[in-house]
Amino acid sequence: MVQGTTSDAGKSTVVAALCRLLQRDGVRVAPMKPQNMALNSAVTIDGGEIGRAQALQAIAAGVPAHTDMNPVLLKPSSDTGAQVIIHGKVRADMDARDYHQYKTIAMGAVLESYQRLQHQYDAIIVEGAGSPAEVNLRDRDIANMGFAEAVDCPVILVADIDRGGVFAHFIGTLACLSESEQQRIVGFVINRFRGDIRLLEPGLEWLEQKTGKPVLAVLPYLHGLQLDAEDAIQPAQQSSGKFRIIVPAIPRISNHTDFDALRAHPDVDLQFIGPDHAIPPADLIILPGSKNTRADLAFLQQQGWQQALEKHLRYGGKVIGICGGYQMLGQIISDPYGVEGTAGDSDGLGLLDITTELTQEKRLQQVSGRCAFGFAAGGAPAAVQGYEIHMGLTYASNETLPAFHLNDEDEGARSPDDLILGTYLHGLFDHPEACSALLAWAGLQSDAVVDLSALREQSIDRVADACIPLLDALRAL
Structure with a gap:
């Protein structure tokens, strides 16, 4: 399972990259996100609706997108309410408090999907939501450690160094977890690094000594990627178009x-x-x-x-x-x-x-x-x-x-x-x-022609190539 210290740490991209790398090796792999909150969605082969990021990850894995890949989708309709979609179909509209009570039922749907994916695929790469350090949401959690603990899944923790404070993100997240959850994290991934890696190395050594956990990979900042956004509108790039x-x-x-x-x-x-x-x-x-x-x-x-x-x-x-x-x-x-x-x-x-x-x-x-x-x-x-x-x-x-x-x-x-x-x-x-x-x-x-599918495939391959050291490190654990 890929969890992040923050939203937009790069979880979706890392999952897509690992799916593509395993698919290249002939492994039958599927993505999964137990619970997603997003207004960008896609229609699946079984006639349901899932988050757009999971549809992208299915493309990376070379398999049709299915509702089991995102069994719980929340589509906000206001600041306090959302449409609750279970297994691709609208179940109800709920406010945040009602949904919190509903999570025990939602977890049942999540585990059903996980079991079905287990029977169909050799590997499942799971994406967390937001951050596991959100202690106010720990009770009945189905999106992060609640799921990982339920299915006994190892976790890697991703942080975005471009935001700044990457070491504090890791240490702070660990401090908010229970002892069993801390032990479940097998290593760290630093995402969107640009600069001289030699200047980062003292920090990597300090982090590993402080936590006893390895830094599995430092992933580069890749410009010009054409990947479907999970939800937030991405900043516009400078255009010369007239x-x-x-x-x-x-x-x-x-x-x-x-x-x-x-x-x-x-x-x-x-x-x-x-x-x-x-x-x-x-x-x-x-x-x-x-x-x-x-x-x-x-x-x-x-x-x-x-x-x-x-x-x-x-x-x-x-x-x-x-x-x-x-x-x-x-x-x-x-x-x-x-x-x-x-x-x-x-x-x-x-x-x-x-x-x-x-x-x-x-x-x-x-x-x-x-x-x-x-x-x-x-x-x-x-x-x-x-x-x-x-x-x-x-x-x-x-x-x-x-x-x-x-x-x-x-x-x-x-x-x-x-x-x-x-x-x-x-x-x-x-x-x-x-x-x-x-x-x-x-x-x-x-006369210009834009082939979005081809651009997407090229971008998936770029992030996959960048994540080869990460997959090698995971296999070595």
Whole structure:
């Protein structure tokens, strides 16, 4: 099991790297994260929903993503509440206190998944969540040491030296653990190191003498990785692209990995605009997915972004809405069952002639098809593929045009003037043909092609190569 001294210490990446290295050696390996809290998710082969990081790790392992790889997924809908997903399906909406009581039931689901993975694979690389030093969450823990103790799993502890205080992170974490948990940690991994390793060596020797545990590896800081983020929006890299795309960073933004291909495009300058910032002039504005569409719509309007959208359209700019962003573009969003909070209706932005009703059943499916606009190099409609994750049905009037033809059905909507496009399709930019067609629709004429899958594979191989010394050290234990 890979645990971290902090969130974003590099646990997900280390798990992916170890999965790829074992897969190269012919080992049947699977990733697992008992409990994940994230708004970036993926649809699995068994028709469920898991954290995006575990889907990435499954790619690294060369196996289909399955709900057993992330049996408990929490999708925050507010600061104190979240949608609880067990084995890929929505179980309930709970506040933090109710979920804490529910953890004993959730642990049963976690152990069921672990046992199924044990029967299918030679090795399981498990990822912890946050930090095991969170003593307030020790009771009924299923995410870190609670799981490791239950299945008798050895643990390596990862810390990010780029944050500073790496030795304090290790020592402090150990001090917060019980004696049996301390003994379970077999060694340390220092992540994101840059500089002269000789200057670090005295600290490594001190740490090993102080704790009696080895430093298994010092991993380098790798720039330019194209890996799916687990949750937080990654800082933007400097772009020289001339085609500006703006994404309003609403509070419950979900599946912002939709924009990874655009961020990697050499001719695109993609920017996330946060609270209290005006939307600058742009070629394309994209409203992203949301875990709480009505609340995020109200936030968008409070920020004055609706007026910016309307001005953008008056000047001929293009707009795309994805999932929750698609729902916002319509006339009304109805939530009769209180799926995302208080039951009721909200007026949409009124930019597409569509209406949406939120439903109690979540739609989860992988889809493929063709764009209803634009053509590939050979003259055929551009291919597109992706996945749907949403609770709601959207009805379009006869005035709208379809956005895509998916699984032999029309999907999404375009405005009669073809300035606005809405869709439930996540990953719509990931396929090179679709990405080129969508950017051409928005006004960018470019010969550059971004193959996100190839970039992802190259990045997985880079982190795997960097982790070869770690795997060697683990095998030597």
